[in-house]
Structure formats: C-alpha cells, structure tokens
Amino acid sequence: MAAVQETIDQVRQIDVDQYKYGFETAIEVEKAPKGLSEEIVRFISAKKQEPEWMLEWRLDAYRRWLTMEEPTWARVDYPKIDFNDIYYYAAPKSASGPKSLDEVDPELLKTYEKLGIPLKEQEILAGVEKPRVAVDAVFDSVSVVTTFKKELAKAGVIFMSISEAVREHPELVKKYLGSVVPVTDNYYATLNSAVFTDGSFVFVPKGVRCPMELSTYFRINEKNTGQFERTLIIAEEGAYVSYLEGCTAPQRDENQLHAAVVELVALDDAEIKYSTVQNWFPGDKQGKGGIYNFVTKRGDCRGDRSKISWTQVETGSAITWKYPSCILRGDDSRGEFYSIAVSNGHQQVDSGTKMIHLGKNTSSRIISKGIAAGVSQNTYRGQVSAHRKATNARNFTQCDSLLIGDRCGAHTVPYIEAKNSSAQFEHEATTSKISEDQLFYCLQRGIPEEAAIALIVNGFVKEVIQELPMEFAVEAQKLIGISLEGSVG
Amino acid sequence: MLEIKNLHARIAEDGTEIIRGLNLTVKAGEVAAIMGPNGSGKSTLSYILSGREDYEVTEGDILYNGESILELDPAERAARGIFLAFQYPVEIPGVATMQFLKVAMNEQRKARGEAELTTPDFMRRVKEAAAELKINPDMLKRPLNVGFSGGEKKRAEILQMALLEPKLCVLDETDSGLDIDALKIVADGVNALKSPDRATIVITHYQRLLDYIVPDTVHVLYKGQIIRTGDKDLALELEANGYADIIGQAA
Ligand SMILES: Nc1ncnc2c1ncn2[C@@H]1O[C@H](COP(=O)(O)OP(=O)(O)O)[C@@H](O)[C@H]1O
Ligand SMILES: [Mg+2]
Numbered sequence: 009m010a011a012v013q014e015t016i017d018q019v020r021q022i023d024v025d026q027y028k029y030g031f032e033t034a035i036e037v038e039k040a041p042k043g044l045s046e047e048i049v050r051f052i053s054a055k056k057q058e059p060e061w062m063l064e065w066r067l068d069a070y071r072r073w074l075t076m077e078e079p080t081w082a083r084v085d086y087p088k089i090d091f092n093d094i095y096y097y098a099a100p101k102s103a104s105g106p107k108s109l110d111e112v113d114p115e116l117l118k119t120y121e122k123l124g125i126p127l128k129e130q131e132i133l134a135g136v137e138k139p140r141v142a143v144d145a146v147f148d149s150v151s152v153v154t155t156f157k158k159e160l161a162k163a164g165v166i167f168m169s170i171s172e173a174v175r176e177h178p179e180l181v182k183k184y185l186g187s188v189v190p191v192t193d194n195y196y197a198t199l200n201s202a203v204f205t206d207g208s209f210v211f212v213p214k215g216v217r218c219p220m221e222l223s224t225y226f227r228i229n230e231k232n233t234g235q236f237e238r239t240l241i242i243a244e245e246g247a248y249v250s251y252l253e254g255c256t257a258p259q260r261d262e263n264q265l266h267a268a269v270v271e272l273v274a275l276d277d278a279e280i281k282y283s284t285v286q287n288w289f290p291g292d293k294q295g296k297g298g299i300y301n302f303v304t305k306r307g308d309c310r311g312d313r314s315k316i317s318w319t320q321v322e323t324g325s326a327i328t329w330k331y332p333s334c335i336l337r338g339d340d341s342r343g344e345f346y347s348i349a350v351s352n353g354h355q356q357v358d359s360g361t362k363m364i365h366l367g368k369n370t371s372s373r374i375i376s377k378g379i380a381a382g383v384s385q386n387t388y389r390g391q392v393s394a395h396r397k398a399t400n401a402r403n404f405t406q407c408d409s410l411l412i413g414d415r416c417g418a419h420t421v422p423y424i425e426a427k428n429s430s431a432q433f434e435h436e437a438t439t440s441k442i443s444e445d446q447l448f449y450c451l452q453r454g455i456p457e458e459a460a461i462a463l464i465v466n467g468f469v470k471e472v473i474q475e476l477p478m479e480f481a482v483e484a485q486k487l488i489g490i491s492l493e494g495s496v497g
Numbered sequence: 498m499l500e501i502k503n504l505h506a507r508i509a510e511d512g513t514e515i516i517r518g519l520n521l522t523v524k525a526g527e528v529a530a531i532m533g534p535n536g537s538g539k540s541t542l543s544y545i546l547s548g549r550e551d552y553e554v555t556e557g558d559i560l561y562n563g564e565s566i567l568e569l570d571p572a573e574r575a576a577r578g579i580f581l582a583f584q585y586p587v588e589i590p591g592v593a594t595m596q597f598l599k600v601a602m603n604e605q606r607k608a609r610g611e612a613e614l615t616t617p618d619f620m621r622r623v624k625e626a627a628a629e630l631k632i633n634p635d636m637l638k639r640p641l642n643v644g645f646s647g648g649e650k651k652r653a654e655i656l657q658m659a660l661l662e663p664k665l666c667v668l669d670e671t672d673s674g675l676d677i678d679a680l681k682i683v684a685d686g687v688n689a690l691k692s693p694d695r696a697t698i699v700i701t702h703y704q705r706l707l708d709y710i711v712p713d714t715v716h717v718l719y720k721g722q723i724i725r726t727g728d729k730d731l732a733l734e735l736e737a738n739g740y741a742d743i744i745g746q747a748a
Contacts, residue, residue, distance in 0.1 A: 449587040454575035454605035467591025
C-alpha cells in the first residue's frame with residue numbers, strides 16, 4: 009500500500025525581513041586553507057589531535073564522498089555549491105582550552121550576550137526555581153566553554169565536545185559513531201563524516217536520569233565557513249536525557265553551507281528528548297545570503313520500550329533540508345516528531361520526518377505545523393513505513409499548514425508504506441489561511457497587526473510549543489513572532 | 498461624542514455603495530439604538546466605525562470627540578476607546594481566552610503610554626468581571642470562541658468590553674441567539690458600564706433587548722440612511738407595526 013498525496017497552495021504576498029542577529033564578531037580566527045582534499049581532512053584530524061583510527065574513518069568517508077552525487081529530489085532550489093570554495097576548518101584563536109569563563113575572549117561573550125544566551129554560570133545558577141541548564145557553546149567549530157561538567161560527571165553522565173570524546177572515550181565513540189547514520193547514508197552525511205569539526209557527545213549510563221537539561225548553542229560566525237557538527241547521544245538501559253539545541257547566525261552575503269549529523273541511540277527503556285530552536289540567517293529581502301541547512305538527524309530506538317522524541321522550531325536558514333527520523337527497532341518502542349517550520353521572505357523549507365517501524369507494537373506520532381509567509385515555499389515531507397515483522401505498528405500523523413498572504417506555498421508530501429497488514433496508519437492534513445475576520449477582530453481589540461499575527465500563529469502551533477522545555481517555549485514563541493515581522497504588507 | 502456627517506461608504510472590492518448619506522449624533526452618556534431590517538447596513542456601519550479596510554468612505558466624515566477618525570487604523574481607534582461587540586464573534590484557535598484578554602488589554606495600554614498590568618492585577622480584574630457575567634472560569638482557559646455556545650460567545654464579548662473599558666461601545670445584535678436568562682445577564686453587564694462619559698450604540702432588529710437596555714434615542718436605518726429618529730416609543734411602534742409603515746413614509 010502506498011499513497012502519495014500532494015496539496016499545493018500557491019499564493020502571493022509581499023515580504024520584508026529583518027534579521028535581528030546580523031552582526032559579526034571581530035575575533036582572530038585560525039583557518040585551514042579553502043577547499044576540500046585529503047590534506048584538509050588530515051589537517052582537521054591533526055588539529056584535533058585525533059588518533060589514527062579516527063583519521064582513517066574520515067579518509068574513508070572522504071573517498072566515498074568523491075564518488076557520490078548531490079541529491080536533487082527536495083523541493084528546494086539553489087545555485088550549485090562549489091565545495092572547493094569553502095573553508096572546512098575555523099577555530100577562534102583563543103580557544104585552545106580555556107579553563108574558565110575568565111579565559112574566554114570577551115568579544116565572544118559579548119556576542120552571546122547580544123543573542124541573549126545565558127552563558128554565564130552565575131546567571132544559570134541564579135535562576136531560582138528554574139531547572140539548571142548546562143551550556144556547551146559551540147563557536148564556529150570549537151567548543152569553547154562547557155559548564156557543569158563536574159556535576160554531570162558525578163551522575164556518571166558524559167557531556168563533552170565530540171573531539172574530546174574521541175580522545176577520552178574512544179571505545180564509546182568507536183562503538184556508536186556512524187551506527188545510526190552510516191558513513192555513506194547520504195551525500196551530506198558522508199561529507200560530514202569526512203570533515204566534521206565539532207559537536208556534542210552525551211552518554212547517559214544505565215539507569216541514570218540526567219540531572220539537568222543539556223543545551224548547546226551553535227553559532228556560525230566566520231565568513232565562508234562550512235559548519236559540520238557531529239553530535240552523538242547515547243542513553244543506556246533505562247536512562248533519560250533531554251537535550252536542547254539552539255542556533256542564530258550573523259548576517260552574510262554568501263550562502264553558508266551547514267551539514268550536521270546527529271545520531272541518537274536509546275537502549276531498552278531509555279528515553280531521549282531532542283529539542284531544537286533554529287534561527288539561522290534566512291537571507292535578505294532579495295533572497296540573498298543566508299544559511300543552507302542540510303542536516304541528517306536520526307534516532308535509533310534500539311532497545312525494547314525505548315522512546316525518542318524530536319521537537320523542532322525552525323525559523324531560519326535560506327534553505328532547510330532536514331528530516332529528523334526514528335528507527336523503531338526495539339519492540340514497543342515509540343518515536344515522536346513535533347515540528348514548527350516557519351518560512352518567510354524567500355526561504356525554502358523541505359522538512360519532515362521518517363518513522364521506520366521495524367519492531368513489534370511500535371508506535372509513532374507526527375505533529376507538523378508549517379507556516380508560510382512572503383514568497384517562501386514550505387514543504388512537509390514525511391515517510392512512515394512498517395516492516396514485514398512490525399506487527400501492530402501504529403502511526404498518527406497530523407500535518408497542518410497556515411498561509412500568510414497569497415504568494416507563498418505550502419506542500420504536504422506523505423509517503424506511507426505498510427508491509428504488514430496489522431499496521432494502522434492515520435494521516436490528517438489541513439491547510440488554512442489567517443482570515444481577514446481573525447485579523448480584524450484582533451485589530452478591533454487594539455492588537456496591532458504584527459502582534460495579532462504572532463498571537464494567531466502561536467495559537468496555531470500551540471500543540472508543538474507545549475512539547476518544548478519551559479525555558480525554550482518562551483524563546484520559541486518570541487522567535488516565531490520575530491521571524492514573521494513584516495510578513496504582512 | 499460621536500458625530501457622523503453625510504457618510505457615504507462602499508465595499509472597497511466591488512464599489513457597491515452600502516452607506517448612503519448617513520447622519521447620526523450620539524452624546525456622551527447616551528444609549529442610542531439603531532434598528533432596521535436585515536441587510537439595511539447596520540453591521541456595515543459598525544465595521545466602518547471601527548475602521549475595517551474592506552469599506553471605503555467616499556464622502557462625509559466621522560467625528561469622535563470632535564476629531565475625524567477616518568485616517569486611524571482599527572487598532573488605533575480601539576486604543577482610543579471604540580469597542581465593537583461583534584454580531585458573529587470570531588474563533589481564534591489555540592489562543593486561550595485569558596491570554597487574548599491579556600494581550601488586548603496590554604496592547605491598548607501600551608498604545609496609550611500606560612504601564613502593562615501586573616499579572617495579579619490582571620487576574621483580579623478578569624475574575625471580577627467574569628463573575629459579574631456568570632462566566633465559568635474554565636471557559637477562560639478555552640481558546641477564544643472556539644466551541645463556545647451562542648450565549649457564551651456573546652458573554653465573552655461583553656467581558657472584553659468590561660475589561661477594556663471603552664468610551665464608545667457598539668453592540669451589534671448582541672441579543673441574537675440568547676435565551677431570556679442570558680439576555681438579562683448581558684443586559685445587566687451593559688447597564689453596569691453605563692456612565693456619563695461613555696456612549697453606547699445598541700444595534701438590533703428586535704425591540705426585546707430594549708426592554709432591558711433602555712435607549713435614550715432610537716434610529717431607524719434603512720438602505721444606508723437613518724430614515725427616522727425618535728425616543729424609546731419608536732421601538733415599540735416598530736414592534737407593533739413593523740418597518741413597512743416607516744419605510745413607506747420615508748419613500
Ligand atoms: N464585504 C461585503 N461584501 C459584499 N456584500 C456586503 C459586504 N458587506 C455588506 N454587504 C452587503 O451590504 C448590505 C448590508 O449588510 P449588513 O451591514 O450586514 O446589514 P445588516 O447588519 O443591517 O443586516 C447587505 O446587502 C450585505 O450583503
Ligand atoms: Mg448585521
């Protein structure tokens with residue numbers, strides 16, 4: 009059984025956009041030469057003082073990448089990327105291992121301050137009843153500050169940059185790296201495997217509930233620097249962890265490539281919650297500049313009764329190509345995907361999820377809320393499949409699109425495949441517009457147009473916002489408001 | 498307080514003229530009833546007063562406290578105290594009634610240069626006003642107007658009016674869809690807001706509501722014009738004889 013349905017709503021609308029975080033930090037940066045070659049791969053590996061096996065792993069990926077072709081199936085359109093016109097490594101010079109915040113470049117701290125990132129430990133500690141958040145801030149390619157490491161270590165949780173993990177926990181990295189997203193999974197994942205520079209590593213041992221939310225803020229800063237983060241999160245039997253990721257990037261003329269790989273592994277009875285609030289520069293009014301975001305995120309519910317849930321709020325990037333997925337391998341495992349994708353101006357978003365049901369009694373839930381404004385294109389692409397052995401697989405998908413103005417487009421492309429007759433898949437899709445009546449009603453109550461749109465849109469996405477950790481929910485609501493500013497002419 | 502002078506207005510999209518030389522004066526402290534058969538332009542007039550862009554004023558003026566408001570957008574008019582209780586209140590999915598109230602109150606305060614309400618102050622005001630209107634606190638947690646019964650919708654409109662404390666209240670067919678008990682509650686709510694510096698325009702095509710909200714003046718609107726003005730007895734006359742006589746006399 010296969011069903012492909014496409015709903016296309018083409019509409020027109022004026023756009024303006026203001027990216028609030030378009031500033032650049034003047035910090036000296038150490039760079040590898042432009043372009044990609046075996047030498048560059050070796051350079052990156054050497055910079056990171058990696059063991060031989062890691063270098064070999066990278067080189068193998070690089071050689072395979074050379075034989076691959078860029079995919080073209082997504083509903084996005086962009087000038088051809090010259091992979092030899094990109095820097096594959098950039099590190100803030102002062103980043104060779106600061107021991108505390110005092111050692112961090114003050115320019116860098118100022119940048120974070122402008123972004124409102126609660127980097128300072130005392131601020132985090134001062135949050136009286138708020139859950140504490142450990143921040144592993146990634147500045148360009150190198151992780152510069154890791155807080156709360158000690159307390160986490162006490163619980164047995166390992167939270168560090170992936171480069172450190174390669175050196176300090178090689179047995180874990182060897183065992184899990186590439187086990188969810190194989191080296192040759194897709195063009196961008198293979199590229200990432202060859203040149204990944206940094207990212208987070210989380211290991212929560214058997215029976216441990218991670219004592220705090222883990223949060224990473226990524227920020228692309230150096231001009232023409234491709235970002236190739238690699239994140240690996242492992243929850244052993246009965247472990248629980250919630251990980252938050254947030255991004256903003258300064259304004260750019262040229263498009264910047266971003267190709268991250270995130271791998272999650274949940275063993276028996278383990279649960280991983282992965283939340284993203286993403287706000288990269290989407291490009292200016294003419295559609296110039298902005299981040300190309302080609303990400304591979306996948307979770308493996310490897311153990312029985314394990315659970316992985318993805319929650320994402322996507323407001324940025326010129327082009328987004330992203331499908332956080334779950335492989336439901338363990339019996340009774342569960343995958344969830346909650347998504348808000350906002351596109352404005354000339355943004356192109358092609359995002360969704362894959363739920364691959366392999367084990368018995370596996371279930372999945374997909375709630376996708378797409379908001380399109382300006383002349384943007386917003387596509388939900390989702391795949392739900394049940395393997396022959398996946399008896400009683402269950403999925404519920406709800407996919408709602410909201411159009412602002414009439415020059416944007418929202419598209420829903422579900423792929424459903426059940427090789428087992430006991431599978432029960434449900435799919436609901438709606439497309440609506442913010443009505444004139446709703447807008448006028450809000451205006452009549454004294455709520456100005458932009459605030460009214462933010463209010464109505466936040467109502468539309470409420471189901472997903474509720475899935476975010478508290479401290480992100482507020483930020484996400486603000487971000488949605490900001491990213492829709494100027495969406496009405 | 499309100500002076501509408503020789504107002505002509507049409508539907509922006511197709512140019513159909515709906516309001517055709519309308520004159521109306523409402524003083525502070527006054528309750529004015531506008532009556533008229535279906536399709537005569539009552540709702541359109543309420544929309545034009547609140548600045549809806551679907552209509553174009555082609556001639557005449559609307560003076561509010563002596564100043565023309567034609568150049569003001571709907572939110573600006575609202576912040577200056579013009580409130581419309583809608584004939585058909587609009588659903589705002591996912592937005593809790595409480596949240597909507599807070600945003601509306603604070604946006605109006607912001608526009609007037611006043612400080613935002615503190616949460617306890619806001620909660621207190623809402624609780625009091627809701628109790629007056631016999632509104633169940635659970636209703637305030639539900640998305641605004643979504644799945645509300647006809648009576649709940651109308652009560653929610655009056656609740657907003659009470660909290661926003663407007664100067665000019667326009668009630669468009671607030672009685673429609675209400676049973677007699679609900680009608681009394683709503684009427685009590687409106688009467689409680691009566692004050693010497695506030696004017697109320699009650700739009701209806703039945704005189705039933707006017708037993709509870711007693712008007713100072715009654716105006717008959719027909720084909721976009723006020724064809725007759727009188728006191729509350731005019732409403733009774735209409736009730737007894739229908740509109741045909743008056744329309745006939747005006748023709
Ligand atoms: N936006 C609009 N588009 C088309 N027709 C309209 C519009 N607004 C009002 N009308 C028409 O104008 C006339 C007056 O409508 P309305 O003001 O709703 O009357 P009332 O409230 O007195 O029943 C009706 O014939 C109605 O169909
Ligand atoms: Mg009407």
